[in-house]
Amino acid sequence: MTESSLTYFRPPADPYGAFCQENHVAVAATARGPLSGLSFAIKDVFDVAGSGTGFGHPRWLATHAPAAETAQAVSRLLAAGADLVGRTVSDELCYSIAGENLHYGTPTNPRAKDRIPGGSSSGSAVAVAGGVVDFAIGTDCGGSVRVPASYCGLYGIRPTHGRIPLHGVARFAPRFDTVGWFARDPEVLRRVGAALLGETRGGGFTRLVIAEDAFARCDEATRTVLEGAVARLASGFAARASADLGPDGLDGLDAWLETFRVIQAHEIWTSLGAWIAAEKPVFGAGVGQRFAAAAQVGAGEAEAARARGEAIADELAARIGVGDLVVMPTTPGPAPLRTTASSEVETDYRRRAMGLLCAAGLGRLPQLTLPVGTVDGAPVGLSILARRGKDMDLMDVAARAGFGVPAPPERK
Known part of the structure; x- marks a missing residue:
């Protein structure tokens, strides 16, 4: 440059x-x-x-x-x-x-x-x-x-x-x-x-699958808004189904989250630990706590988690069909208020959200969030998820769905 x-x-x-x-x-x-x-x-x-x-x-x-x-x-x-x-x-x-x-x-x-x-x-x-x-x-x-x-x-x-x-x-x-x-x-x-x-596509979708355990993690008001959006999407599918995303309902998603957490923490510390140890940078409380915890993940624990992660990826690849469009909440609810204690945002709410978010990462799957409505005036998103390589197909669905985004606020 x-x-x-x-x-x-x-x-x-x-x-x-x-x-x-x-x-x-x-x-x-x-x-x-x-x-x-x-x-x-x-x-x-x-x-x-x-x-x-x-x-x-x-x-x-x-x-x-x-x-x-x-x-x-x-x-x-x-x-x-x-x-x-x-x-x-x-x-x-x-x-x-x-x-x-x-x-x-x-x-x-x-x-x-x-x-x-x-x-x-x-x-x-x-x-x-x-x-x-x-x-x-x-x-x-x-x-x-x-x-x-x-x-x-x-x-x-x-x-x-x-x-x-x-x-x-x-x-x-x-x-x-x-x-x-x-x-x-x-x-x-x-x-x-x-x-x-590139323009590579995977053949579109023939069945809508509602991830029931994922919706069970939602706030009630958020679930109501998202269900309306799901009904709108479902009108374009002759075949529909409901199923748990994880193997054992909420317990399955929690187990997946723990697997994700261990793998992620170990890789993050491998990538950044030497620099952190040498420079001793100042972090905000939540970030600092996570780096401290990441430093404690041992190689054996991480290797076992990686094996579980690969098994989860194989399971998702087997369960999500070529024509399946999976729908699920992006997060459990709208964004927390800025006045919410950082400890609450970084622990309780983070864990609830990560239980939804970890599946795509473990499965190496594409996931797209759609702006489908608001709760108490704040946006909430509905996610569509599919097999690997169907990224452009997901974007085609988003373009056809027609969920609108309000014009940006006028800048002064």
Whole structure:
């Protein structure tokens, strides 16, 4: 990247606190293509040549040299015609789904200003929901695209694991790490998907499957809203079924979550533990507690969990048919209020949400959250899930479903 390639020398107007200031970067599209005329933002985990990646923490930014190369996902979007206008705030080293950052603050959720935006791709979701950019990319390991998309009333997708290269993306937990993206418009979501994934499809869907154990984890008011959205989707299917996503109802999902937690924690500490031990960075309470717990996961425990994880992946591959579209809540309810104690958000609510979110990660499956309604004025999302490789098919469903996203608030 040369100085002449920069199209914006300052972050865009940002009434929501979504954009990084210290390591702002912007790059014009490198070619004309299917995304020409669209603007996008990137989470603070993607490398851009000549710029520093902060990984949501000022100490990381200070101890890492500017990137030599641009992340492949970013390069694909620039080559497809989109303009990069800024880098967005992330939770500290991505180890949270709340969107609260001790060092950079909490971006404002444009759709529910009294509630948290969700994370760790908080700034990316907020920039899209606020109308600052047309779309944005983030990463999703345990729910870091799906959660803020649901909380901010957006379309958001976690693609099939491994379909988008992670070259130039900060390493976290490789068994689960994916590049995901947000949009207000399902057609834009699909256009971005084609640029990142290609147009390969898996044959569409013939049966709608309702994940009963997942819905049982929901707040009652949220379940009511989501059931209305499910009925709308179901009208397009002659074949419908209900089944538990996990093997033993809620107990099965809880067991899956524990397997996910151990694998993720061990991989995160393997990726980041040496740097944390050397630099002793300051973390917010919840993030710091999780890193401390991750340091205690032994190799034997992790190996046993990995074996269980592979068995779960095989089970999901066997149970979800080629034509099955699985529907489930994205999160148990709307975003918690900003006044909610951090300990409650980071423990009780996180665990309830992760029990829903872990299935796609363990199964390496694509999952897309749809903005289907509100509870107490705050957005809630309904997820559609499918077999590996059916990412574009999910985006086709989203485009046909026609769930609308309100226009962004007028910026003053």
